[in-house]
Amino acid sequence: MPLPAPLTGVVPPLCTPLTPGGDVDTDSLRTLCERLIGSGVDALFALGSSGETAYLADAQRRTVLRTAVEAAAGRVPVLAGVIDMTTARVLDHARVAAESGADALVATAPFYTRTHPVEIADHFRRIRRGVDLPLFAYDIPVAVHTKLPAATVLDLAEDGTLAGLKDSSGDDGALRRLLVELRTRGLDSRFSVLTGSELAVDGALLAGAHGVVPGLGNVDPAGYVRLYAHARAGRWTEAAAEQDRLAALFAITDVGHEAAMGRSSSALGAFKAALHLLGAINCPATAAPQVPLGDAETKAVSHLLEEGGLL
């Protein structure tokens, strides 16, 4: 289905359910998609960071995307992450994504290598030229280790290379300046800014962001849908209260102790533990070599879900 321009609303970055043996659990993935769509989300983002894309082999990525597209069945658009180190590799993923029915692509700047704004702009232009799908830039310095320069984003918005930005930089000041500048240039009606800062969505929407890509939205999609609706209706106090509740729920990502595992293990492990406890997926396993949560940690997740009114 054609992507709305600009894309707005709640776009959860799909978790990738796995079997105990580490295969993609397509049944659970379908259930998860159904749960999210049923909660009123506006699009699905498959193969993002929350989807453990860095951990998935190419064949697994393909399976995830096809399953999500089938499950969406044209009810909501599906964005596909095409996460890889540089242009040629991203283009290979992009071609597969297009064949698999993705409605848009989401790509980062080059990583692993030491890059430059001129190269980053060329990178996005080559991807856009190579595969005819709307393209989102994914700004996630914690993974890519560079921040997309605002000037580059504005150039690529202006010339039509980019259809939008997923901003997981957590830099609220830079985001505000970008939003103001997009409006000044009249680009905000076709260029979509989605915040990945899932704990400050009310503020981002107040600042003019078009939507949100919340990892926690796998666990509580209805919460984010309500938050978005409150904001659109100008009920800012209610939006803030909903965000506060979701911020408290985010404590599930801290039950795994940082002395024992990486941040990916604790956050994605918690999302999956919660989905498993909620009956949305069959198995809480994360991909190797992430460290699984233990029983006490799962119990702590369960307790927080109860506190948050989800269980």
Added chain:
Amino acid sequence: MPLPAPLTGVVPPLCTPLTPGGDVDTDSLRTLCERLIGSGVDALFALGSSGETAYLADAQRRTVLRTAVEAAAGRVPVLAGVIDMTTARVLDHARVAAESGADALVATAPFYTRTHPVEIADHFRRIRRGVDLPLFAYDIPVAVHTKLPAATVLDLAEDGTLAGLKDSSGDDGALRRLLVELRTRGLDSRFSVLTGSELAVDGALLAGAHGVVPGLGNVDPAGYVRLYAHARAGRWTEAAAEQDRLAALFAITDVGHEAAMGRSSSALGAFKAALHLLGAINCPATAAPQVPLGDAETKAVSHLLEEGGLL
């Protein structure tokens, strides 16, 4: 004067006007204080990063603080930055600040040295015990190169060591979680969270922050006072519009080219160029070895002030 608990509102970090020869221009500083107080700010923060404190000799720091305290004349409280590498040095500044009439202290974690949360907590406790003034923690990773851990801040809020936090980390997610946790523990009625993210103040206030410490508030204090008033009255759309205008004005900090000078030179140089153009200070000089703005850059600042309705 006793500091309100919690401190709320607009607390500009005072620029430090200098003479062409590099001395503190106390006349201009008094004029600037008068301008800010006349605009309705709630307190003054002397000797912060915007005050070029890193560039000032001890005697200059003392002059700045005494002048600000005299100028405030009990109408608003004066917070004093006590910026130095570790505890003993901070305590020396803190004693001078107390003698000079400061109403509260603002200190960072240790820097230059490689530190640890246990040491950071001990650092703040020793400062608090050493000088009997309310103490704010100043979280500014871009300068200090560590982020204050939320657990440390919460411990120090709980035991009364800290009266508040100035958060210049730009990490909106962490800020939200801290605010929620402070409310959960009932600490928000005595512990003040002031955001230093001057371009996302509407969002921070919506999230529950008590106030803002905006460098740009030297230039447009009335704008921040309006923004704060809108927010407190629940006029979020108006607050956002005011923030948008201020975010556009912040472009003055980019007129100095990053190939020619550091970020401190371009941002503080722009604040001072603007204050000079507005007639608020006698000379736009910044402290050595910062690079001064040139004529073209000053003209660009002037143009942006006109666009922002200030000139």
Added chain:
Amino acid sequence: MPLPAPLTGVVPPLCTPLTPGGDVDTDSLRTLCERLIGSGVDALFALGSSGETAYLADAQRRTVLRTAVEAAAGRVPVLAGVIDMTTARVLDHARVAAESGADALVATAPFYTRTHPVEIADHFRRIRRGVDLPLFAYDIPVAVHTKLPAATVLDLAEDGTLAGLKDSSGDDGALRRLLVELRTRGLDSRFSVLTGSELAVDGALLAGAHGVVPGLGNVDPAGYVRLYAHARAGRWTEAAAEQDRLAALFAITDVGHEAAMGRSSSALGAFKAALHLLGAINCPATAAPQVPLGDAETKAVSHLLEEGGLL
């Protein structure tokens, strides 16, 4: 051919010659391999950072490795980089490498994702179990953004997971401590430490490193072979003089200006420009989106090659 244990000597990380259209130029690659082997290098490392591996699609990687293995023809072992984000993806490359005739694998810690020492150790163990080839850890924080902890390397050396380390961390103190500890544990006779710090090879060999993986060794393999021979013979003054000459030659990597391109473009562009000028490859192109060197820059490379006695 079986890899010597420990691997010693000069192991250049093969550049990947490309055609003007961006395909792998297998003819040039064969010529390059022949040139290196003819200069007396001890092994070839295909698909490392100097090989632009981050820029190569999977099919191109396969072509590179097969070509190198055929060109080596059993005269020297071929190590294969299996550079990817996490375990499953690395294992896919490792299987292809094994099928293509690689004699050993070289893998980094997980990147893009936020990882942990426990996960890093598990990552290497899974790779070692998955494909039966000697495995080297590749410590390159400038790309991977974590430094391999010494304790992890020692554990994996002790239990036989790793056959060696390619240390491109540039942390000479950590390298020294590791070398001392390996000798203390009697592991230095089977665990190979290869330095990637191509400008301090004399010091690394003096400290006990087994060999070197010099990117500049593509351009001047004979220089590194001489340097290594001097060091092994205890002719340290001569080794240092050779290293000094090579350090001066390394100035070719600076002819591309950092305002115009990334460090990858300038360094790999210079290596290829030099190889082209020396007649070793047909075309100096680097992979997109790297910025190519211009005429003036190529002339500067040429001048430095003359100064270094190579042209």
Added chain:
Amino acid sequence: MPLPAPLTGVVPPLCTPLTPGGDVDTDSLRTLCERLIGSGVDALFALGSSGETAYLADAQRRTVLRTAVEAAAGRVPVLAGVIDMTTARVLDHARVAAESGADALVATAPFYTRTHPVEIADHFRRIRRGVDLPLFAYDIPVAVHTKLPAATVLDLAEDGTLAGLKDSSGDDGALRRLLVELRTRGLDSRFSVLTGSELAVDGALLAGAHGVVPGLGNVDPAGYVRLYAHARAGRWTEAAAEQDRLAALFAITDVGHEAAMGRSSSALGAFKAALHLLGAINCPATAAPQVPLGDAETKAVSHLLEEGGLL
């Protein structure tokens, strides 16, 4: 006494002995100076990072420097660290250092603030003009969070601003290129490069460095004096063996666990515990808020001193 140009040899960065109450223990400091001079060191560096300078109040710094100058009594020159955030503050320390009899100054680039190479060069030129003593640049990115650009160092060497460099960057490649370039320009006969990488001194001397500033040299000055003598005499194998022994001894800095304290606490705590065990100082206390070593940790230091043949 006039500083040799270039300064060469072993220049230990003096630890600052403290009393249990946190005052400077001048008796112990004199004993320590005597011990170092008696071991044959070539100069003393007071008020460096190993001297806990970041932790010392101005009056304490003055006491340390005066005591060191008196203890040296003209037998070896005394270099004085003038560690502070920016130019004006450094100049105040520099004037005190000159009055206190220092033979040279050691200053870092500006820190806390965001700086630029143009500003860094101006900073050093102003210090040199302000106080007429030979000036060393102190490159310590782990504390200052910028690396001194080679071009800046070369400019300041060429124009006579700097008499030398203390390189604690740990970047062996950059060091090698700098040394080669200094020789090419004929500057190595008056500009002194001292490595602070105390575990790779043999390699640095082989590369042409003029000397070393080893924190561990407080504990084992004779070891570094022997290492330096071996290197100067071309006995590289013996130099390497001595360096290996010292690298093993450096394990004392790891007895404090990183989960319980910062790196400063564990390293400086270990140096002082060792000096106390060796009878060189009266009390092993480090300055607050560093975490002191416990009994088990002190025992581990003692054990390592025995293994290293010092106890």
